[in-house]
Amino acid sequence: MLNDEELLRYSRQILLAQVDIDGQLRLKQSRVLIVGLGGLGSPVALYLAAAGVGELHLADFDSVDLTNLQRQIMHDSNSVGISKVDSALARLGTLNPQVALFAHRHALDEDSLAHAVAAVDLVLDCSDNFATRESVNAACVAAGKPLVSGAAIRLEGQLSVFDPRDPLSPCYHCLYGHGSDAELTCSEAGVLGPLVGLVGSLQALEALKLLAGFGQPLVGRLLLVDALGSRFRELRVKRDPACSVCGGRHA
Numbered sequence: 477m478l479n480d481e482e483l484l485r486y487s488r489q490i491l492l493a494q495v496d497i498d499g500q501l502r503l504k505q506s507r508v509l510i511v512g513l514g515g516l517g518s519p520v521a522l523y524l525a526a527a528g529v530g531e532l533h534l535a536d537f538d539s540v541d542l543t544n545l546q547r548q549i550m551h552d553s554n555s556v557g558i559s560k561v562d563s564a565l566a567r568l569g570t571l572n573p574q575v576a577l578f579a580h581r582h583a584l585d586e587d588s589l590a591h592a593v594a595a596v597d598l599v600l601d602c603s604d605n606f607a608t609r610e611s612v613n614a615a616c617v618a619a620g621k622p623l624v625s626g627a628a629i630r631l632e633g634q635l636s637v638f639d640p641r642d643p644l645s646p647c648y649h650c651l652y653g654h655g656s657d658a659e660l661t662c663s664e665a666g667v668l669g670p671l672v673g674l675v676g677s678l679q680a681l682e683a684l685k686l687l688a689g690f691g692q693p694l695v696g697r698l699l700l701v702d703a704l705g706s707r708f709r710e711l712r713v714k715r716d717p718a719c720s721v722c723g724g725r726h727a
Contacts, residue, residue, distance in 0.1 A: 478504065482574065486528050499688035500528060506687040507531040507596040511584075511612055513560040514538075515662070515672030516626050516679060517602035518550035523680035525568045525575045529687065532568065533596055535580035536560040547662075547669035586611070593619045598686055600679055601625045604661055606652070613648035616640065617722045622686055622693075623648065626679045630665050633675040633701035636713065637682050637694040640722065645695045646713050649721040671703045 478486075478500060489495050506529050510517050513536040525532060540548070540555040540563055548560075555563035561579045568577055584592055593599055593615040601612045601623060609625065616623040622639040625648055639645045678699070685691040700709040717723055 477501075482528065485572075485574075489527065494690035495688055499690060502688050503528050503684070504530045506598070507533065508683065508687070509533040509535065509592055509596040509599045510602055511535045511599065511608065512602035512604065513548075513550060513564045514544060514602065514604060515547040515667065515669070516628065516676040517564075517600075518548050519673050519676035520600050520602055520680045520683070521550060521564055521568060522571065523677060524683060525572045527680075527684055528572070529575065529683075531576045531578065531596070533578040533580065533592060534561050534564050534568075535584055535592065536564075537581060537583040543663070547667065547672050549669075549673065584611075586615075589615045590618065593621055596621065598683055599623050600683055601648075602676065602679065609648055609652075613638065614721050617647050624679050624682045624686070626675045628672045628675045628701075629662060629667050631668055631671060631703040633671050633703065635675055635678050635682070635694060635699045635701070636697065637686070639686075639693070639695050642695055644715060646715040647719060647722040650716040650719045651698065651713055668703060671701065674703075675701060 486500050490497060490500050508524060508529050510521050513534060521532060538560050540551045540558055540560055542556050544551060550567055551563045559581055561581045565577050580592060589611060599612060599616050599621055601609055603609055613623060617640050620640050624637050626635045638647045682693055685693050696713055698711045698713050
């Protein structure tokens with residue numbers, strides 16, 4: 477049930493026919509893992525906490541650096557030098573004390589990642605490197621948990637949803653294979669703050685749709701964002717039957 481404070485706090489989204497009381501209850505009962513609390517993870521965590529997702533499991537082994545503050549809106553100048561997880565715990569606890577917060581302050585290895593994914597209903601990959609994305613994807617496929625994946629660099633962003641519960645859904649590996657040896661990071665190539673905010677906000681939107689059960693998630697679709705021209709492009713993405721990660725999922 478929702479108490480009087482919750483009914484008031486979430487009243488504007490409860491007014492939506494697609495959410496209503498039932499959807500808000502589903503959000504309250506949901507558990508989400510956010511991997512990475514930087515430029516993407518900041519708006520993701522803030523919007524999911526504000527929306528009343530019951531449990532947020534926060535994973536990041538890094539500390540806040542001054543160069544992060546241009547885009548990682550979760551953190552502020554007083555957070556420099558402290559754990560991103562601790563900075564997020566303080567901010568989110570103030571934003572919505574009714575959300576339960578769980579901390580993962582160390583890098584997740586294969587076993588700990590598997591346990592973290594198994595403990596939640598949905599995962600958001602907000603990391604900034606291919607190796608982590610591949611590991612998170614493999615854990616989600618193994619556990620049968622939906623994955624909302626976002627990325628942004630320079631003035632380009634992309635977003636998709638990979639849902640192993642859907643026999644037609646590709647996984648991250650179907651789309652990106654083994655990645656690129658020339659992969660760049662924001663520290664090398666740069667990125668504009670509002671772009672990661674936009675992609676992270678879209679990730680939060682996709683998560684809310686999946687958790688509350690409304691709309692059409694980006695399963696089998698890749699959304700490309702061109703910030704320079706303010707354009708969006710959508711590509712259809714098919715599952716690879718020979719994928720080494722998910723190929724035998726529904727055999």
